[in-house]
Amino acid sequence: MRKILMCSSEVSPFAKTGGLGDVVGALPQALSKLGHDVRVILPKYGCIPEEYRQQMEFQFFIYVPLGWRRKYCGVFELKKDGVTYYFIDNEYYFGDPYLYKWNDLERFAFFDKACLEILRHLDFKPDILHCHDWQTGMIPVLLNAYFVRDSFYQGIKTVFTIHNLRYQGIYSMDIVADFFSLDQSFFTEDKLEFHGCANLLKGGIVYSDYVTTVSPTYAEEIKTPLGGEKLDGLLFARSQSLFGIINGIDYNEYNPKTDSHIYENYDLRNLFSKKKLNKIKLQEHLGLPIDGEKAMIGIVSRLVDQKGFDIIAEAMGELMSMDIQLVVLGTGEARYEEMFRQNAWYHPEKLSANIMFSNDLAHKIYAAADLFLMPSMFEPCGLSQMIAMAYGTVPVVRETGGLKDSVQPFNEFTGEGNGFSFYPYSAHDMMFTLRMALNFFADKNIWNPLMKRAMKTDFSWESSAKQYSAMYDSLLG
Structure with missing residues (x-):
């Protein structure tokens, strides 16, 4: 049995805008059925349905350092279908119903730091931190930069999944350095620097132990100039630790025999x-x-x-x-x-x-x-x-x-x-x-x-x- 902690900006059925939420909603349950201890961290958005909010149990709160700031971080827990979910609570960042906003860099910088900070307060040390898309790309960076100095975090491996390479989280180096408390050594061509800016998805690719994407053919395409979105050289260099695993679909939701949305059920x-x-x-x-x-x-x-x-x-x-x-x-x-x-x-x-x-x-x-x-x-x-x-x-x-x-x-x-x-x-x-x-x-x-x-x-x-x-x-x- 492996202990796996997934970090994602969206997870179905709590909050989603597309395929990312579907994947991180279904994959943990499938892994749990194989005998793994799987847990998931996501923001406690204002749009989460009330039926799930009522099932959440408050666990504790801490203060998360964000540059020169100290931000409140509450942690709520909910167990569903064999998976434990942790919700990061901060009304300023996640209290309204929008998953993505104008200040996403600050919001997800707080989220990434919170994912790592709360670990030492949970009765759970993961074998693997599995992060999804650019919103969590800095978690492997922070783990290598700071948290690995703490003996608790040593030995934790990281996996980073690219759901769509086109969306990379590109911001000013100065602002990224501020929110993540990183010195200039992290903003070189072989690390976060990307055409004069900082690229958060690139951080996840560079610093993770393994990189995955959501189909075998796409894993090959992103290693080429045509499909690589200017990161093809880096991805080609990581070929030995790059895997393509195709997504599945939830047949409980998409089954013509039982689907309540359609006019006539059939098989x-x-x-x-x-x-x-x-x-x-x-x-x-x-x-x-x-x-x-x-x-x-x-x-x-x-x-x-x-x-x-x-x-x-x-x-x-x-x-x-x-x-x-x-x-x-x-x-x-x-x-x-x-x-x-x-x-x-x-x-x-x-x-x-x-x-x-x-x-x-x-x-x-x-x-x-x-x-x-x-x-x-x-x-x-x-x-x-x-x-x-x-x-x-x-x-x-x-x-x-x-x-x-x-x-x-x-x-x-x-x-x-x-x-x-x-x-x-x-x-x-x-x-x-x-x-x-x-x-x-x-x-x-x-x-x-x-x-x-x-x-x-x-x-x-x-x-x-x-x-x-x-x-x-x-x-x-």
Whole structure:
């Protein structure tokens, strides 16, 4: 049994904005089921649902040094599904409902220091500190800089997981030096310095014992100039201690057999008939023409360049000329929101543009759509394509990161594959692949087995947790 302490700025179901919260919500529970003692530290945000706040028990408080400041830090505890959660309480930094704000450097500098300071007051010394994304990137730095001088902290190993390399936490060196009480020796090219600034994510990469990211292909991509976001040289140098482990999804939440959000529950036995009913009822709900045989393409995403919306924009005219229905859910860049609104106004029979966030509607789209379009420019892992397949919805993706690792292209000669994919980042290649998928959709002798193969693909956290467990064993010898 390993003692693992995870530190993260967001954890589902308490507080999340995206995939980071989903991962740190599910992985600890999967590791706990393997017999590890797993605990998680996160901020006590004002947005945490009241049902969980009422379950928290106050443990103690300390004062955390932050440069020349001394800040109150309360610690609350909650146990759920075999995992112990510690909540860092400070009303000034975390009392309002926002996870990320204008003063994130100061907020997460306090959080990083608090994660280490409270350890000596807990009845728990971890074997491994597992930190996630730039918000906790300075924890390994601080552990090496100061805390390792205390015998209590000696022997603690560190793992740092990159969920998206594009977001790095880049700030002025002077301000970072102030909040973290670091001298100028830490701000050199081989440590925190990054083009004249300080890079917190780089700190996590440099000072951690092991570095992981959320899919094997993404682990290779970030070692190249194309995918490395100017850190490819450092990541290539750390190749021997860099691991790619693909994320899983929570089948308790994403299960068409039990999902309370969808119109008709189903499984492999009644997949075709019940999925068609979900489509018809969603068409009725969204005001689309009711036609159970019409191909419905779903998109559930942030509307940003990273997700491929520049090539979708290039292909919109062609998409609207096809005999399909396109259902879009998400928010993002104004130009893409307006593009979908305008096309929905011109083509109300073909496009439903839902420019908002709705977990309920997302589930309904996953259950109703025939195809799921996800042509990302880059995708560290991606969960949407896995969720779509859990509902028997066939993905059409670009071969990058976790999309390449999770979607096996359909081979009409062998009958293998669970989706469709293309590599060149272009509207032409996306549309060629989409048209090919629609041709196969018309042949139910091909399409029905393909839906079943997609639905049978296992993306449970158990497999991923075993890989993390093996990595921990390797690190601890």
